[in-house]
Structures are given as structure tokens and as C-alpha cells.
Amino acid sequence: MDDSSKVGRHARAVLAAAKAFRAEAAGVRAEPDRLLALAAAQYQEVRNSLVADQLRAMPVDKLRDTKANLRLSKLKAAGYRTVADVAEARPEQLDGVPGVGRQSAEQIVRVARAVVDGVARDTTVRLNPDRPDRAQTELLQLMSKLRRANQLVGPLREPLGDVLGRVDADVRAASRAWSRVRMFFSLRKNRQAAIDALDRLEALLASRDVAALRAVGKQLRVPDLDHRALWRDYELDAAAYNTLLADLAGADAMPDRSAAKGFVPADIEHEVDATTLDTSLLKVSLRGYQVFGAKFALARKRVIIGDEMGLGKTIEAIAVMASLAAGGRRGFLVVCPASVVVNWVNEIARHSDLVTHRMHGAGRDGAVGEWLAQGGVGVTTFGTLPKLVLPKRFRPALVVVDEAHYVKNPDTQRSQAVNTIVQRAERAVLLTGTPMENRVEEFRNLVGYLQPGVAARTGAVDAVVGAKAFRRVVAPVYLRRNQEDVLGELPELLEMEDWVEFGKQDRRAYLDAVREGNLMAMRRAAFAPGTPRGSAKLERLLEIIEESRDNGWKVVVFSYFHDVLETVADHVEVFGPLTGATSAQGRQQLVDAFTASEDHAVLVAQIEAGGVGLNIQAASVVIIAEPQWKPSTEDQAIARCHRMGQVRKVHVHRLLVKDSVDARVQEIRDHKTLLFDHYARESDTKHSHASALDSAVSVEQRVVQAEQQRLGL
Template sequence: MTDQPRPPLGGDARPVLQAGAALLADGMWLASTLDAARRAVIDAHRVLAEPQIRPRLAELGIERLRESTGGRVRLAGLPEAGFLTVGDLVDADPARLDAVPGIGPQTARTLRAAAQQIADAVAASVQVRVENDPENRETTPLVVAVTRLSRLLPAAKTLKVLPDQVVPALQHDVAAAAPTASRIGWLFTGRDRKDAATIAYWRVDQAARWASENRIADRVAAVRSIAEAPPTAAEAWSGFAADPSAFYTLLGETVGLRLDVAAVEGYLPSEIVERIQALRLDDEYSNVNLRGYQSFGTKFALVQKRVILGDEMGLGKTIQALAGLAHLRAQGQTLFLVVCPASVIVNWLREIRRHSRLVEFRLHGDGRDGALNEWLARGGVAVTTYDTAGALDLPADLRIAALIVDEAHLVKNPEAKRSQLVGRLGKQADHVWYLTGTPMENRVEEFRRLIKRLQPAVELDFSAVDALAGPARFRAAVAPVYLRRNADDVLLELPELVRKDEWCEFTVAERRAYDDAVRSGNFSAMRRASFSSTDPVACSKINRLLNLVSTALANGRRVVVFSYFLSTLATVTAALRESGVCPEVLGPLTGSTPAAERQAMVDALSAPDGPRVLVAQIQAGGVGLNMQAASVVIICEPQVKPTMETQAIARTHRMGQLNNVTVHRLLTDDTADERMVEILDVKTELFDAYARTSAMADATPAAVDISEVALARQVVAAEQSRLQLPLQ
């Protein structure tokens, strides 16, 4: 006999039973809706993948079935009956296969199952690339299906416990509690069943109370409203163009796209991989869906604690680091510190807000002391620079949950003050993560010095001479502390563009020049204020540009730098040469450059031993020239016409491009750059145009462009109002 109190009966019990039944129905609807949405993605993907799957299966002879069945399947008689490949068996009519002499029904079922298993494995490895073409009727169903799923999942995220835990329990309890609905029926119910009904009733009651307290019905209704209003094709394509990476991430998770596992895992030894895979990330404070390789990188940093994340540029090292901080915050840790060059501090602050629910603090410039005290009291992510970090009044006994050192190759010199500072901060941190896109395989001694600072106790059995043995030897030696993946290894879809807005901050001299331009209402001078000098200390955009070019060249990439202004082109060219980052620069290629010279510059950029950076005026270099040799594009300022940017980018991203193309657009915080982006975003759907192929942009320029005069008036007026600087 149960020790629980007797349940209400009849009319007193029915409200609870009805609430339990309604909750069960909601949970089952939610599960089936999400399953159907996922199935729609899988089916749409399979339709596009099928043309690639069939030829591959046709190349696999039936003898491959022995591998998947352990050699226990009979193949005799199949070739004579016309079954020569795995593809033949996948498409086989069951009756025809059963009729093959020596192949009975059991063997036929085994053959078909083995063939289908191989077909599924091939399907999982097929790369489906979606071109940004809203008129493509074949790919539209997949784009719509992924978009619908992407809308449902966030809304259903907080309801995960409903289909996973509540529904399985209610399926039993609602039925078991049924005898309580009738007083007369209860009288004729046996003791064992009464005990079971009593226990079940109170569990249904508990579930109903939980649902009421957490407004589960309202939250399910919100998901239902999303499910009943599927995205239009136009909405789906617009979302894809705005964020193709999110599209491919969700697609890969849903259909189980298979990457080169060894590449994703950075060729780490199995014992480290096992520890990493055992960790489950907590995303309570995260706003980003990680790709598989990014999730692995985050867990690598968390498990190994003091590491270098060295992924190739464009693979999301910042996102991986922020996901790691979000996990630590969910585990109760509170104090995180980012040390970075001044040129990227604004980027970090924006990325923290965008990709996490963590609070950010700027420990740089005016107000840094107050921000420091607030960070110490509240916790969050403090962002500071190499120069400022040394001046911070940090408590001697402070423990930092995680220290992130961005552009970590800048601390390779042990004698430099910044290197010594990072070393001291590292001793106060439980986790230390160095981020650098500069490959280390050919910089063994620099790498050794970084490791010595990061993990003094680690002795690397590796020398410069050993580098000749190739990357496998290097990876094995540095596995505990270094993870690097290349884009071609982990981006199945080779996305059309990896776009990054690089936010910079004015120096004092730049701010003075900019304010003067605003006072005079000189729109052109406002846009050029960030390129008044070749000195990276005096010019924030030059500083960022030199870093980007240096990293690109270190990764074997070729670069095209675009600007609208001739003076900016001259400044950039001089800065590249004077800094030593790239002494041999092609250009500037301008509107006055003869056609033959233009083509000669492009040909030189493509030459194996030729210069690796071309500087070009966006009006001239953006039309009629093919620059596929370059895979990094730097745009020095936002353009008045979005199509101008789109066409320039299309010079590198076109047929014949073998690498993913990374586009960096240089922007200055709180200036005309930001006003231009805001206005163009609202009035012309700039970001949509920015991601489109050149064919689409060429076809509809009037739909996305805006008058330069109108834009100039709006931007100048907005800046004069914001800065309270009237027109002179």
C-alpha cells in the first residue's frame, strides 16, 4: 500500500487529469513538430545531394559490402544477375534480388541493409553548396526548411525538458491515474491499481503545477505561432545572405555532415581527444551556435587550460574563446580578462555583446579605473590593451578565471615589457588562452618562447631541424598546448564570403581632424580622417590594416586593398612599404591606369613568385578584372553604393577561386562610418547586398543604391547633431 494521501476523485480529480492530458498533448506536438522540421531539412538536403551520391555508389563494387558486414555476406551470383555495384543494390527491386540463385530472403535483407548503410555514409560526406541565388528553385526548399528550423529551435530551447522528460513520464501517469476520474469506478478498482493510480495522480498534479508556474502553455503557444507562420522564400533567402555561416552550422548539425575528424581535432593524440569529448559545454550564457570544430576548440581550451588557439584566420577564434568564457560563467566563475592590441578593443567589446550574455567592461581610456572597480565587484569580461594592462591597479591576490591574449604572436619576445606583463597576468589566471592566426610550424623558436611563457613546465622535444619532418611531427610534439585547423579542412561548404567588420578607434590626432571636417561639413574629409598618416601609432586604420595584411601573408594568402580615395591609396601603399610588412606592393591601380598596365598588375599578383598585395581604387579595380589569386579583401571605408563593394569583392570571389574569401571592412567607431552603415542598412539593405553575388547586384543596382548627395547630407547632419558641431 502506498503511503501517499488518497487522491481527489471524480469531478475533483478531473481538472488535474485534464491539465496533465493537455500538457502531454503539448509535449507530443512539440516533439513531432521539431522532428518534422528536422526531417524537412534532411529530405531537402538529400534531394540536392542525390546527384552526387549516385555516381559515388556506382563506383563502389559489391565486394565493398564485405567490409561493412565483416565478410559474412554471400555475393555469389550477384554479378551474373546484373548487380555489380553498391548503387545497383540500393535501387534493387526486392523481388528481383530474392530471385537470384543462392540469395534467400534473409541474405537479400542483409545486402540491402548493408548497401543502404554505405549510401547513408556517402550522403553524410557529400558537400552541398548553396549559391546565393533566390531564383534557384532547387535550393529554395532547403533554405526555407533550415530557416524554419532556425526559428523554431530558439523558441523551443527552454522547453527541452518537456519532450525529453515530462512527456515520457506523463504517457504512463495520465493513463495510470485514469481511475481517479470516477468515484463509482474507484469503488470497483483493485488495491494494486488504486496504489498505482494514487502515485500517478500526484505525479500528474506535480507536473501540472510545474507547467502552470512556468507558463508552459504560453511558451508552447509561442512556438506554435512560429510553426504556423513558415518563412517565405524571400525571408529565407534574406536570412541566408545575412548569415550563411549560421545556415551551414545548423544544416551540418541536422543532417550530420561529416568532416575530416582528424582535421577537426587538430590531429591531437587520442588521450587528449577523449578528455575533450567527455566535456559537455554549458551554453546558458552563450548567444552563438558553434560549429563542430568550434565546439571542439572551445573544449580543448577548457580541458587543457593553458593553450594556443591557432586556427587559420576566419574560423572564429574569438567565438570559441567567448563560448569558453560563457561555460566558465555557467560553472560559477566570474572574472575574465582580455588583453589585445588597441586596434581591436572595440571589436572585442562588440563581439562580447553579440555572442554572449556576459557583461563587458572597457579598461582603457577615460573611466578605466571606475570600470576596473566595477568589474572586480560585479564580474564579467574586462577588455584592455597591452599598454594599459600594465597600469591597472590589480589586487596582488586576484585570481582571474580566464585570461585571453589576442594577437599572441606579439608577445613572442621574452624581453619585451608586454611579454613580461602577460607572463605575470598568466600566473594569476586559472585558464590562459593565446589567440593567433599566424602559423607556427615555420617559427619553431618563436613558438618555443610562447610555450615557455604559457606553460613553463612543458618541455617540447622539437627543434627547427625537426620541422623538416613535416607537420605531423610538429603536431605530435605540441599537441598539449597548440590547436590549429585550416579552413579547407573544416568548412565543408566553403562559404562564399567570410565577412568581418573591423572596428577601429580614433587617435587624438584623427579625432581632431575629424571634428574639423564635421564642422566644415566636408563629407569626403570625414571619410578620409582615418588615413592622415602612414604611422600606425597615429592612424588606427593603418595599424589594423598592417596587422591584417601581415597575418594574411603569414598564412600564404594574397591580398587586395580597396579604397575610394586616391589619397588613401597613396597612404596605404606607403605604409605597407615603410613598415616592411610588404615592401613590394602592386599599384595603386586607379581609374587613370591604362588597361594594359591594369592587367599586368593582376597578372603579377597571380605569378607564383610575384608581389602578394595589390592596392586598387574600388571604382577601377572593382570592374572587369579577375583577381582570383587573392583571397583576402580589405575595404578601407564603407562605400556610398553597396553595389560598388559587391562588385569589388566579386573580383576575387568568382569561378576559379580555390580558397574561401575573407573580406575585412575597416570602420571607425562613432564616426561617419557607423552612420553610413546604419543609414544604408535601414534604407538599402546593405548587408543583404554585401553578401550577394555580383550577378544579382548587377541586375538590381537601383534597388540597393542611394544617392551620394542624399547620403552625405544625412551623415553630416547626424554627426553635427551628435557632436554638437554646427556647420561653419
């Protein structure tokens, strides 16, 4: 097309299309902000409703607690029975009540509104899937859309801004081509500039980028999730939603900013805040305190993160690795107990785009070779680390040592192996949930691996002056936050899946049970060896109990099986077991004794007995030894230990064995197709086990057949 034919009608069509695209692109770019404003307004509506509910439940006599000399009896007689009634009134309305003067009316309203402000400050919105109301559902719907918009538009915001700027400039330059007369009277350079701008607009409108943007716009216009699917999505990813909820709440949701930052000195806080955390390789939203923890590790390079159990130390370490990887670093190493290797591999894959290499057990040497060649995250154990053959000049970009208190004794082989690899690494992060201020000598040893100078300055006197003061003294290397420090950012329940792998003994017991077709034996085979060395589940359970003891938390262990509880009781001092054979009076006596005990204690209970009709709210940790067939069974047991609004959150640990009946039960609970159904369709076994596809056959039998087929038994 020659330049003259581009002027006039053709130019007007291109300019109209460019302006339409510009409006569409601007709308896509602004969609997260639009949804954020709507979600913030809905958050305030939900919060105001919660405040109003509290005020309506607060008798007007509560105003006497302010120590003000208020005349309330006349108001009560006139129908002002709650603080809400008074706070919503104007002074002149109260002045009209017989016996209440103008001055008293103004004082009463002033005091009532001060109470309202106090209630509002202390009110935090917590989404409750068990009792969802209309306003919370609308808020969750907006949050769901906002999450989707952030995911779709977030990576495009900056390039879209550039595109919009270029479109605006080209539309202005090409506008003279709208009219042949205007082009005729324009300077040659301006005519050429108009034609060039028109060509650029046409090229842009025909490009794949425009098609991709329109696809994003279409994705943003998807229908709302139905009520059930919406709340199910919340339950599956509550952490991300609650992080967004905290953002909507703003700074008021954080009870103590210095606490959430571990009471570090101002200079370190500023250094950490100024550090960039690249989250482009993460699949998870970080809570505010987790962002600070990851930045702390990046800024200080060699640190101990000692956040209390349940606050997400693993996520923080993954965020550090992901940020370094996004910047081009490679070769990250995680050293951990064998019992949590599976957890690390799963969590890294679930929360990031990093590639993992399982450098433990069979295939270890091959995995090491792949890790050295490809980069990513190598996951190994304390026992395997000394056996790894690494090039002499190899320096990991980051070493993460989980459960770092395992290397508190510098004279052991594993401590020396950890120290060697930490010294070679560019950066190191040691993770431990054990409160180090109670174990100064052990703490000094850990710090010695990282910053010997700080270790030399740390003494017992530092711990005596108090936990917060201790944290400030060791701030250059140590960051610890307790639940109370970040309460506003936490959900009511902190639920974790603790995946482990069979060892030789528990695997043998499991294979025997599968071979016999004994489902009950399959479900408890993980505990059959009866020792931590032989049972991966028991080893992990005892680790959780030990960390709970260090934090002074009480623990309830639930299992369907009496012999599993007896195995636990063989290794720790317990109250119980509380079983179906325990009388009602005996059950209450056990719970009362457990509750009355000082500090840490362990209660073991059959889930069908202890999960019904008892209040075990002294417990901070719930361990479910094996998955139950019905989610409601676990929910009822957890409810015995958890009440809404309590200050101490409840940790729920579900113990699960990879590649076992536990996974099949999870599939049933999550309404997924049974693994057996896949095998039945794909293999000759569907003839020998044809009945397994018959809906009349029990789920239990199908699970047994699925495992027999999977294992070739």
C-alpha cells in the same frame, strides 16, 4: 470541492484536458526532431539535384577515364550521351542497344554508378543567396524553422520529459476516478491516490508553466518568412545556418576528422571529446571544429590556439569564457592590441551574454573596479596591462591573449606584463594566426609562458619534419587548423567587420572635416595622419597584411580614394595603385604581375576601377578601406577576387571606425533610420536643419548634418 464531487464527470473533464495537454506538450517537444527529419530529407533532395546536374553535364566519354575497356560509341549513337543517361539505365536496357552485349552493359552500368557514388561523396550543399532556387529556398525555410524550434524548445526538452512522465503517471492513477462504480470498489488507498493524482493534474493545468508552453507552441506555428526576408536572414547569420547545414550533411562533410582536430594524439582527442562545453550563455552556433577548439582550451587549461585567420579563434575564446561563466567562474581578461579592442567588446556582446568592461583609455580605473566587483570580461591592451592596479591575491579565471605573437620577445615590458598575469591566472589561452612551425624560437617563448616543460622539448628538428608532425609534437599545448582542414564546414566567403576607434590624430582630422561639412574628407579622415601610430585604420590594415604575409596569402586593398591607396603604398610594397586613370592594358598588366608573383603580394586599387571587369582570383584576402554607399559596389569588387567552389576561401575585411561616418553609411546600407532623423525629432536642431527631413535633400547631406548634430558642431 469535496472528494466525491471530483469523481465522475469532473474527473473525466480533467483527464481529457490532461491528455490534450500531454499531446500538445509531446508535440512541442518533438517539433525539433520533426523539423530535423524534414530538413535532412530536403538536404538530400538538394544534394541529389546537385549530383544529377553534374552527371548530366558529364559526357559519357568521361567513363573512359576509369581505364575500363568500355564500348561507348554504340551507346552515344543510341542517345546515351551523358553519365547520367547511363547511370539511370538498367543493364537490360543497354543490352538492347545494337552492338552492346549483356556483359558489356553490366560493366558500363557498374562503372557509371561508381562514378555517381564518387560525385555524390564529393558534393557538398552550399547555399547561394545570389542564385537561390526553389529547393534551396525550401531547405533554408526548414532550417529557419529548425533554428527557431531549437531556440524555443531546446531549454525545455529535459523538463518537458519530466512533466510528461508525471502526467502519464497521474493520468493512470486518476483514471479510476473516471467512474464512480470503479472508485466504489477500489481500496481506500487507491481511491485516495486517484484523488491526489487528479488534484495534481488540475494544479498543473492551471499553472503558469502550461500557459508558457502553449505560448511556445503558438510561436512555433508562425508563418513562413517570405523569400526575400528568408535569404536576408541567411546573409545576416550565415555562420549559424552553415553550421546547421554541416550538421545535416553529417560526417561526410568533414574531409578529415583528424585534421579538423589539429592532428592531436588519440589520448588528447579522447580527453577533449570527454570535456563538457556549456553553451547556455552563447548566442551563436559553433561549427564542429570550433567546439573542439573550445573544449581543447577547457581540457588542457593553458594553451595556444593558432587556427588560420578567418576560422573563428575569437568565437572559440568567447565560448571558453561563456562555459566557465556558466559554471560559476568569474573574472575573465582579454589582452589585445589597441586596434582590436572595439572588435572584442562588440564580438563578446554579439555572441554571448557576458558583460564586458573596456579597461583602456578614459574611464579605465572605473572599469577595472566594476570588473573586479561584478565579474564578466575585462578587455585591455598590451600597453595598458602594466598600468592596471589589481589586488595581489586576485586570480583571473581565464586570460585570453590575442595576437600573441606580439609578446614573442620575453625581454619586452609588455611580454613581461603578459607573463605575470598569465602566471596568476587559473587558465590561459593565447591566440595567434601566425603559423608557428615556421618560427620555432618564437613559439618556444610563447609555450614557455604556459607549459615550460613542453617548451624545453620543442626544437627546430620538430618543424623540419613537416607541419602535421610538428603539430603532433606540440599537441599538449598547441592547436592549429588550416582552412583545408575544415573546408566542408566553411562558407565560400569569410566576411568580417573590423571596427577600430579614433586616436588623437585621426579624431582631430575627422572633427575638422565634420566641422567643414566636407563629406569626402570625413570618409577618408581615418587615414589622414598617414602613420600607423596616428591612424587606427591604417594600423589594423597593416596587421591584416602582416598576418596574410605570414600565411603566404595575396591581398587586394580597395578604396574609393586615391590618396588612401597612396598611404597604404607608403608602408608596404604594392602593385598599383590601379585607378580610373590606368589604361585597360595597364590594369591587366598590373593584375597579371600580381597573379604571377610568388607567395604573398599586395595590390591596391580604386574600388570603382579595380572592382569592374577584372579577374583578381589570385587574392585570398580583400580589404575594403571604407564602406561604400551601395552594397553592389563592394559586391562587384569582391566578385573580382572570388569564384564559387574554389578551394581557398576569400577573407573579406571591412575597416570601420566606431562613432563616425562609417556607421552612418552602414545604417543606409542596412536600410535603418538615419541617426540624424532621430536627432531631428528629438532636438531643436530640427528647426535649423529642417531641410534634412526633406526627401529631396541628398543622403550625403543628411549624413553630414547627422554627424554635425551628434558631435555638437
